Amino acid sequence: MTSQPGFGDTLLGLAALIQRRHIQICAEHDLTPAQSQLLCTLREGPRRMADLAAILGMAKPALSQLVDRIETRGLVRRTASEPDRRVVTLEATPEGIKIGRAVYEDVDARLPDVLVALAPEDQQRFAELVSAIPHIRCPST
Amino acid sequence: MTSQPGFGDTLLGLAALIQRRHIQICAEHDLTPAQSQLLCTLREGPRRMADLAAILGMAKPALSQLVDRIETRGLVRRTASEPDRRVVTLEATPEGIKIGRAVYEDVDARLPDVLVALAPEDQQRFAELVSAIPHIRCPST
DNA sequence: TATTGTTATACTCTATAACTATA
C-alpha cells in the first residue's frame, strides 16, 4: 500500500466528514446514529437480537441497552419467539417503521452532500470506486 | 446530488470501515482514536486549549476531560501561559511526542489498507478524488 | 463585562464478566 504522505489523515478526515453529516441528519429525526441504524435495519422486518448484533457490528450487551433506550420511546418491541423461547425477536412499532424509513431515505438523499465540492463526473467515479470495496454495504442492507 | 439508491448507506459503510481500522491501529499504541488525534496534533508543538478544541472539533469541556485522562498517563502537560494567564498551553511530554509521532506514521502507513481490494490505479484515483474534497485534512495537519 | 478554561451533571455508546432462562 504505497500512497502519498498524509493520506491516512485524509481518510480520517473523510470518515469524520461523513459521520458529522450523519449525526446532523439523524438528529433532525431525533435519533443518534446507533439508534438510526437500528431502526433502518428493522424498517423492512423483525430480527433476532443475535442477528442484529452481528449486522450492527456490536456486542450483545451493547445492543440490549441500545434497545432498552429506544424501546422506552415506543419505537421497537421485543417479543419472545415461539419455537425456541430463548430467542428474542425485535420488531419496530408502526411509528418506529415510519421513522426508520424516513431516516433511511433522508440519509440516502442527503449524506452524499459531503461530495458537493466534486464535479458531477468525479462524484460518479467516486461512487463507483467506493461501491467496489467489499463489505462496504453494511448495516441496513 | 443525484446518486444511485443505497449510496448513503455505502458512504456510512466506508466511514465505519475507516474507523474500525483506525480503532485497531490506535489500540496497538494503547490509545483511543480521540487520544491519538490529540497526541498527533501535539506531536510538532504545543497548542492552546481553545485552538485544540477547534482543531479537534470538540467542545471545550470535552477537551478538558480528554486532557485529564491522558495527562494522568504522563503523555501531556498543561502550563499556564504568561502574557495572558487565563490561557492554558498544552504540550506533549517527550514520551507523548514519541507516541504521537509513532501513531501518526502508523496510521499513515496502514489506514490505506482499507483500500486493498481496489486495483493500484483505482487506489490512486480514489486518493486523488478524496484529496480534492475541501476541509478533509482536518485534525493533525 | 467578556473570555479562558474547568467543574458539575447527565446521557449515549461500548466492552467484559457474571448471571438467568431456556434448550
Place this chain on the structure above:
DNA sequence: TATAGTTATAGAGTATAACAATA
C-alpha cells in the same frame, strides 16, 4: 452442557449549564 439474552459494572466520549480566574 451449551446457547440467547440480560444485568452489572466500568470507562470513554460528548453536550449543556454553572462556575472560577483573569483580563
